[in-house]
Amino acid sequence: MTNMNRRNFIKTVSATIALPAMAAKSFGADTLKVGFAYLGPVGDFGWTWAHDKGRKFMVEQLGGNVIGDYVENVAEDASAVPVIRDLAQTGHNLIFTTSFGYMDQTLQVAKDFPKVMFEHCTGFKRADNVSTYNSRFHEGRSVLGTIAGMMTKTGTIGYLGSFKVPEVVMGVNAFALSALAVNPKVKVKLVMIDSWFDPAKEAAATETLANLGCDVITAHTDSPATLQVCEQKKLYGFGQGADMSKFAPNAHLTAIEDIWGPYYLSRAKAALDGSWKSTDTWWGFKEGSVVISPYNAALPKEVAAAADKIQAGWKDGSYNVFTGPIADQSGAEKVAKGVVMSDGDLSGIDWFVKGVEGA
C-alpha cells in the first residue's frame, strides 16, 4: 500500500500534468502521427474495440516511429467534420475514419488538407488523398447463415440490424442466401434498431425476434446484448466483431472477428516510406481480415464441416454467396443465373433478397 500523504499527492499530480508534455517532446519530426475517428467507445467490445485493437497492433509493430491517437464516440453527422479537421490540424499525417457515416465529412476535410492522407472505412467515395477500405464481412456472414440454416428448428431465423446502409444490407443478404442454400424453407426476420450501440434496445429487439419464432438470431450491432438474451432464452446466436463466447457459453455458436491490424500496419508503413497512394482495399478470409472463431462444441459435425467448406471456398475462390440467380423481396430477378455480383454492385446495394421479411 502506498503511503499517500500531501507531498506525495502533489508529486503525483504534477507528474501527471507534466507527462503528456514530456511525451510529446520525445518524438522526432520523422515520426508518423496517425489519427483515428471512432464510432463508439473503445470499450464497446465490438466494432470500435476491434479497430482499436488494430491501432494498438500497428503502434506495437512500428515501435517509436508511430503515434496512434484516437477520438471516440464521433457522431455520424456534421459534428464529425470538426473532429476530423482537428485531427488534421494537430499534425496527424494519416487519418482513419472508421464508419460509413463519415464519408462526406472525410472528403470535405480532405479537400482542405491535400498533404494529409485519409482512409475511410466502408465507404465508396475516394479522392487523391482519400482511400477507402473495408473487410468482406459478408464472407463471414455466409458462414453464419449456413450454420443458422442448419441449426434452426422453427425455420425462422432473426437478424438484428442497425441501419439500412450497404454494409448491413450486404450482410443480411449473404446471411439469408447462404441459409436458404442449405434450408430452402427458411425465413429471415429482420429488425433495424436505428443505432449501432444501444444494449437496452438490442435486448428488446432480440426478445421481439424470439417471440416471433426465431430460434437462431444474429446481430449486426456492436454489443453482446443479443447473445446474452439468446443465452437466457436457450436460443443460438453469434458474436459480432470478436469472440464473445464468454458472455454466452451455450448460445455462442461462433463469431466473425474483425482483424484490422495488418491493414493499419501496411498503410502506416506505406505512409512512412512515401509509397502511400489512394486505393480501395477490400480484404476478406483470404487476407486474414475476416476470421471465424472456434465453433461451439454443440455444433454437430456435419454443420461444422459445411461451415468449413464455405470458408475454404472463399479462400480458394470457388465459392461466392452472391452468385445468381438472386431475386429481391418482390421476387424480381436482380442477378441472372451464374452471374457473380461485382464489388461495385455490392458496395451500393440497397435491396434485400427474397426470403428476408421486415426492413
Place this chain on the structure above:
Amino acid sequence: MTMDFIISVIITVVGISTPILLAATGEVIVEKSGVLNLGVEGMMLIGAITGFAVTFATLNPWLGVVAAASAGAAISMVFGVLVLSLGSNQVATGLALAILGIGLSTLIGTGFTGMIVPQFSSIFPSALSQDPFWRVIFGYSPLVYIALAMIFAVGWFLNKTRAGLVLRAVGENDLSAHSIGYSVIGIRYMAIAFGGAMAGIAGSYFSMVITPMWAERMTAGRGWIALALVVFAGWKAGRLVVGAYLFGALMTLELYAKASGFQFLPSQFWASMPYVMAIVVLAVISYRDRSGSEAPACLGKPFLPNS
C-alpha cells in the same frame, strides 16, 4: 395471437421501461424540491459501473445495487455542493455532471470490459417465476419490483405525508419555507442525494439485468429520456408510471412492426414516435394549464436568502 405471445411482449415492455422509471422517480423528488439536475445520464453511468464492479468483486448483485445507489448519491453531492452551497447555475452544473459521469465511468470501467458477473436470482419460487403464465407477474428481476415500490412510495410521500408537503413547499416557495424555519438547503441536499441514488440503481439495471456486462455509455441516452418523462408526467408519480410504460410500449411496438414487415410506415417514423408523443403531450398539458404551470415554481432557481 396467443397468450404466450402477449406475455412475452409485456415482459419486453417492462424490461425496457424500468430503468427510465427508476431514474425518473428520483428526478421527480429532486425537481419537486426546486432543483433541476440534468446530470441523470452521468449518474446512471456511475451507478452502472459501480454496481458492476462491486458485483464482480463480491459476487453478490444485491451489494452491487447498494453500491450503485451509494455511488449515484455520492456523485450527485458534487452537483449539490456546487448549486446549493456555492449557488452555481443548475443547468450548466447539471450538464457538467452528465459529462463528468460519462468520463468517470469510462475511466473506472477500463479494466472491466469483457468481464462477466453473476445475475440476480428471482425472489419468487421458480414455480411462479418460470410458469408460462405467472411469469408475467413474477418473472422479473427484483429491480422491477423495487422500481414499482419506489414510485408508489414517492407518490405517497409527496401527497400524504407532512415531510412531502415540506419538500413541495421548498420547491414552490423557498423563501416562505425558509422564513418559517425549514432548512431549504438541507432538504434540497437530501432530495438531490435521493435522485442520485435512484439514478444509480437505474444505471445498475443496464449493467446487471438487461446485459450483465460493462460497456462504455451503455445507458445510450436513457437518462435524457427520464428527464423528459418527468416533464411529460407533469411531476406526478401516477402519470410517471403510465408515461414510462407508454414509452416502453411504443419502442416495443416499433420493433414488432419492423420485424413483422409492416412497411406502410418508414422505420424513421417509428423511431421518432416516442419523441413525437412527448411533444404532443407537452403541447396538450401546456394548453390546459396556461393559467398555472405544473412545474414547481422555484425549479432551477438558486436559493440565496441573503441577497
